[in-house]
Amino acid sequence: MSELQYKPQDFKSDQYVRWCPGCGDHAFLNYLHKAMSELGIAPHETAVISGIGCSSRLPYYMNTYGFHTIHGRAAAIATGLKVANPKLSVWQISGDGDGLAIGGNHFIHAIRRNIDLNMILLNNEIYGLTKGQYSPTSPRGFVSKSSPYGTVEDPFRPAELAFGARGRFFARTIDVDGPTTVSVLTAAAKHKGASVVEVLQNCVIFNNGVHSILATKEGRAEYAIQLKQGEPMLFGLNNEKGLMQDGFGLKVVKLGENGITEKDILIHDAHTTDNTLHLKLALMQGPDFPVALGVIRDVEAPSYDESVEAQICEVQKNKKVRTLTEQLMAGEIWELK
Amino acid sequence: MAEALNIIDLENVVVRFSGDSGDGMQLAGNIFSNVSAVLGNDISTFPDYPAEIRAPQGTISGVSGYQVHIGTKKVYTSGDKCDVLVAMNPAALKTNIKFTTPQSIIIIDTDTFTKRDLEKALFTTDNPFTELHISNTVIDAPITSMCKESLKDSGLDNKSIIRCKNMFALGLVCWLFNRPLEHALHMLEKKFSKKPTIAEANIKVLTDGYNYGHNTHASVPTYRLESSETQKKGFYMDVDGNKATAYGLIAAAERAGLKLFLGSYPITPATDILHELSKHKALGVKTVQAEDEIAGVATAIGASFAGCLAVTTTSGPGLCLKSEAINLAVIAELPLVIVDVMRGGPSTGLPTKSEQTDLLQALYGRNGESPLVVIAATSPTNCFEAAFYASKIAVEHMTPVILLTDGYIANGSAAWRIPDLASYPEITPNYVPEGTENWKPYNRDPETKVRYWAVPGRKGFEHRIGGLEKDYSTSAISTNPANHQKMTETRKAKIEYISTCIPDLKVEGNEEASLLVVGWGGTYGHLHSAVKECNQKNKPVALAHFNFINPLPKNTLEVLSKYKKIVVCEQNMGQFAGYLRMNFPGLQMTQFNKVEGQPLAINELKEHFIKLMEE
Numbered sequence: 001m002s003e004l005q006y007k008p009q010d011f012k013s014d015q016y017v018r019w020c021p022g023c024g025d026h027a028f029l030n031y032l033h034k035a036m037s038e039l040g041i042a043p044h045e046t047a048v049i050s051g052i053g054c055s056s057r058l059p060y061y062m063n064t065y066g067f068h069t070i071h072g073r074a075a076a077i078a079t080g081l082k083v084a085n086p087k088l089s090v091w092q093i094s095g096d097g098d099g100l101a102i103g104g105n106h107f108i109h110a111i112r113r114n115i116d117l118n119m120i121l122l123n124n125e126i127y128g129l130t131k132g133q134y135s136p137t138s139p140r141g142f143v144s145k146s147s148p149y150g151t152v153e154d155p156f157r158p159a160e161l162a163f164g165a166r167g168r169f170f171a172r173t174i175d176v177d178g179p180t181t182v183s184v185l186t187a188a189a190k191h192k193g194a195s196v197v198e199v200l201q202n203c204v205i206f207n208n209g210v211h212s213i214l215a216t217k218e219g220r221a222e223y224a225i226q227l228k229q230g231e232p233m234l235f236g237l238n239n240e241k242g243l244m245q246d247g248f249g250l251k252v253v254k255l256g257e258n259g260i261t262e263k264d265i266l267i268h269d270a271h272t273t274d275n276t277l278h279l280k281l282a283l284m285q286g287p288d289f290p291v292a293l294g295v296i297r298d299v300e301a302p303s304y305d306e307s308v309e310a311q312i313c314e315v316q317k318n319k320k321v322r323t324l325t326e327q328l329m330a331g332e333i334w335e336l337k
Numbered sequence: 338m339a340e341a342l343n344i345i346d347l348e349n350v351v352v353r354f355s356g357d358s359g360d361g362m363q364l365a366g367n368i369f370s371n372v373s374a375v376l377g378n379d380i381s382t383f384p385d386y387p388a389e390i391r392a393p394q395g396t397i398s399g400v401s402g403y404q405v406h407i408g409t410k411k412v413y414t415s416g417d418k419c420d421v422l423v424a425m426n427p428a429a430l431k432t433n434i435k436f437t438t439p440q441s442i443i444i445i446d447t448d449t450f451t452k453r454d455l456e457k458a459l460f461t462t463d464n465p466f467t468e469l470h471i472s473n474t475v476i477d478a479p480i481t482s483m484c485k486e487s488l489k490d491s492g493l494d495n496k497s498i499i500r501c502k503n504m505f506a507l508g509l510v511c512w513l514f515n516r517p518l519e520h521a522l523h524m525l526e527k528k529f530s531k532k533p534t535i536a537e538a539n540i541k542v543l544t545d546g547y548n549y550g551h552n553t554h555a556s557v558p559t560y561r562l563e564s565s566e567t568q569k570k571g572f573y574m575d576v577d578g579n580k581a582t583a584y585g586l587i588a589a590a591e592r593a594g595l596k597l598f599l600g601s602y603p604i605t606p607a608t609d610i611l612h613e614l615s616k617h618k619a620l621g622v623k624t625v626q627a628e629d630e631i632a633g634v635a636t637a638i639g640a641s642f643a644g645c646l647a648v649t650t651t652s653g654p655g656l657c658l659k660s661e662a663i664n665l666a667v668i669a670e671l672p673l674v675i676v677d678v679m680r681g682g683p684s685t686g687l688p689t690k691s692e693q694t695d696l697l698q699a700l701y702g703r704n705g706e707s708p709l710v711v712i713a714a715t716s717p718t719n720c721f722e723a724a725f726y727a728s729k730i731a732v733e734h735m736t737p738v739i740l741l742t743d744g745y746i747a748n749g750s751a752a753w754r755i756p757d758l759a760s761y762p763e764i765t766p767n768y769v770p771e772g773t774e775n776w777k778p779y780n781r782d783p784e785t786k787v788r789y790w791a792v793p794g795r796k797g798f799e800h801r802i803g804g805l806e807k808d809y810s811t812s813a814i815s816t817n818p819a820n821h822q823k824m825t826e827t828r829k830a831k832i833e834y835i836s837t838c839i840p841d842l843k844v845e846g847n848e849e850a851s852l853l854v855v856g857w858g859g860t861y862g863h864l865h866s867a868v869k870e871c872n873q874k875n876k877p878v879a880l881a882h883f884n885f886i887n888p889l890p891k892n893t894l895e896v897l898s899k900y901k902k903i904v905v906c907e908q909n910m911g912q913f914a915g916y917l918r919m920n921f922p923g924l925q926m927t928q929f930n931k932v933e934g935q936p937l938a939i940n941e942l943k944e945h946f947i948k949l950m951e952e
């Protein structure tokens with residue numbers, strides 16, 4: 001990989017960006033360009049693979065190699081690409097429908113196999129492209145065109161699904177939060193193995209304001225917690241609140257109340273192998289808990305694509321045949337003279 | 338010598354080994370065919386597996402068979418009926434009697450014809466032969482007890498001893514056909530190289546079986562199959578169609594200088610291609626056992642985008658699931674080989690039986706105008722060529738190619754001369770030429786209409802492709818009506834152009850006949866044999882057999898229109914006939930269709946052809 005310095009501009013294609021004005025995908029796209037420029041991986045060594053959906057249009061706006069594929073299959077196509085050429089930096093772009101409904105099977109298996117992909121889930125809790133049906137992340141009771149009386153099913157929580165598939169990297173951000181988005185994207189790219197980044201994304205047309213409570217700096221200070229490796233889990237406008245362990249669960253505490261000091265607050269460790277606390281953090285939601293943003297889990301494990309290469313090397317060490325003819329001639333054969 | 342007088346010369350012989358699925362009939366049959374091939378005979382074999390994996394022992398549903406056809410000249414099928422039937426138990430006798438003629442010799446294990454065994458096979462009397470109305474020559478051999486006797490000092494447990502009884506039967510058959518045992522012994526040593534006691538036991542029982550024949554059945558004639566001189570010199574091995582397919586793909590990757598990638602999900606009868614390719618890590622082959630059929634093809638498409646020779650293998654139900662992704666490769670114009678080993682359908686259908694019923698699905702089973710190349714393999718060894726040329730066309734013409742094989746040729750095996758790969762044509766990917774400026778991904782060769790390929794990692798050729806229609810010149814997304822018309826016509830023209838790169842349709846048999854038999858794919862051996870036998874009887878008939886289905890060879894109409902009568906023979910209800918009618922309106926033809934899951938019967942074909950001639 002080259003060590004060249006890139007500008008966000010270098011990752012931008014000349015195509016007109018067609019998302020609705022105000023769509024959260026615009027902001028995300030800009031931060032992705034920025035993150036890629038910071039990574040220093042050349043555009044020609046980067047490939048962006050998407051499925052179908054508004055969000056899946058993204059590859060057309062990249063000046064990298066890109067493939068806008070079919071609904072739900074981005075993870076599987078990205079898997080083939082990465083296994084075929086592990087040297088590429090491969091990004092998968094999916095919406096909540098693309099990744100978790102029609103593509104749910106590929107999503108969990110790419111994570112389980114630990115393919116070294118950066119799997120971006122743009123979660124607007126709606127089907128945007130097909131004009132507003134509920135999705136597998138829409139909350140119970142959600143009213144949409146296909147659920148006029150509200151849904152009668154519970155949603156997937158992407159982190160839970162990822163962890164159920166043995167996910168080693170999970171991060172969350174929100175479309176409008178530039179610094180967090182850029183930092184989780186670069187962390188995802190640096191993580192070797194399947195990295196899932198859930199992006200809370202606004203659909204101005206069909207689900208406007210779905211994440212509005214977290215859309216402002218103040219809102220995030222109050223209702224979200226920015227997790228940072230090795231730092232205490234504090235949040236609030238003045239960092240006056242924190243998280244503590246409480247039996248088998250977590251609790252929100254106020255510094256200074258009941259003699260609680262910063263020393264009592266949990267310190268974030270994304271690298272711990274056990275995922276119990278990571279899951280607890282990832283599943284926190286209002287009104288009682290802040291939503292966790294940042295890198296929640298980041299644990300190393302052998303990636304599938306590198307293991308495939310390693311196995312080939314290992315076999316080649318012990319077996320000298322390199323052509324089909326050599327292989328066949330070494331088998332059960334006989335000669336007719 | 339008296340013995341020598343009892344030797345009968347034969348040109349062809351069909352032996353069918355049958356028994357319980359645990360009786361090792363596949364191994365016995367496989368060794369017998371190999372031993373014969375080493376002697377210079379041509380061979381064609383077909384295993385007949387039971388539908389259930391572990392049916393109760395001794396029952397009809399647990400019967401497994403392996404048919405071996407041996408000839409002093411070239412043999413084309415595993416044979417309709419057998420000359421020798423080995424039936425290791427009553428259930429095997431009952432299910433396989435339909436493969437015998439009144440002249441067939443039947444070898445039975447008398448130890449397994451007890452009252453209980455007969456009941457398990459649902460015989461209602463204690464004489465299975467009268468019950469089945471047969472009066473064939475039967476060699477009664479107490480195979481189980483002889484096997485036990487042979488190994489009584491071996492130290493093996495009873496179960497392991499009984500497992501060797503297939504070798505006793507094999508020894509007997511080897512004696513009957515004058516097959517020296519050396520090669521068989523060598524094969525057993527190799528097969529059980531990690532278990533020397535088992536190897537020794539098998540070898541002992543095999544030898545005892547041979548000697549038993551020699552000592553006790555001197556009055557039964559034995560047979561001689563002189564090795565044919567028609568076989569080409571060289572190194573040979575035994576391959577089935579699935580192995581040959583795998584080798585053809587590896588050969589193509591080698592000729593193209595590409596890495597071979599397989600994405601696949603296990604499905605009968607295609608799984609053995611996955612098994613085979615998974616072995617060849619030393620050759621750099623990458624295989625992914627995907628989470629489902631869609632991921633199988635999707636990973637292959639990803640690998641194709643990455644610049645590999647990318648393949649997915651499946652059978653009919655899997656092809657259904659893959660169709661949307663195949664269409665992505667159609668519109669993205671990426672090379673992809675899809676191998677469909679056809680089985681009986683619809684739905685799960687007859688998973689272990691063979692049909693040609695996926696033809697129209699392969700041609701048309703996708704949304705939109707979606708032309709792609711369809712090729713069919715004609716025999717186990719032809720799977721190698723077919724896979725090689727499927728790959729060559731896919732890579733050179735940037736298109737998905739569906740290769741149709743079927744359960745019969747996939748599992749059937751034959752002696753195969755290891756080819757000289759240097760004599761195969763090169764495969765040249767249509768890469769974007771060095772130094773190209775202002776390149777767009779859908780720029781194409783003006784003559785072939787093939788777009789130029791730029792593989793990720795190559796600097797200066799970053800580009801985006803996808804499932805949305807693209808502009809002919811700018812390669813950007815386009816919904817322009819005239820452009821869509823143009824792109825649709827271009828994709829069609831690209832596939833049609835391939836007809837100039839494939840061999841012309843040839844006619845065999847009596848070219849001057851007024852009746853032309855038309856077939857495609859895995860029925861070749863049966864059609865060839867039926868046509869040959871008709872001509873030998875002075876019933877003139879010609880045969881045109883298709884490997885290339887889309888596009889058709891360019892001389893197809895010219896050939897077909899020469900004949901007064903055409904009969905299209907297929908293992909489906911007339912799919913190729915319908916395809917020909919659509920391509921050549923006005924062309925008259927009749928049909929011969931069978932969907933019994935069994936290979937076509939040569940005799941039945943002959944009768945049909947003769948009747949047509951006389952009409």
Ligand SMILES: Cc1ncc(C[n+]2csc(CCOP(=O)(O)OP(=O)(O)O)c2C)c(N)n1
Nearest residue numbers: 052053054055071095096097098127128129
């Ligand atoms: C096989 C198939 N089924 C259905 C569709 C229709 N479809 C396109 S996108 C989509 C859902 C998009 O939702 P999501 O993945 O959340 O993406 P968003 O538009 O919200 O970004 C659906 C149902 C399709 N393109 N292909």
Ligand code: SF4
Nearest residue numbers: 020023054128203204
């Ligand atoms: S419909 Fe929603 S998700 Fe789609 S582009 Fe518009 S705002 Fe974005």
Ligand SMILES: [Mg+2]
Nearest residue numbers: 095096124126
């Ligand atoms: Mg969505």
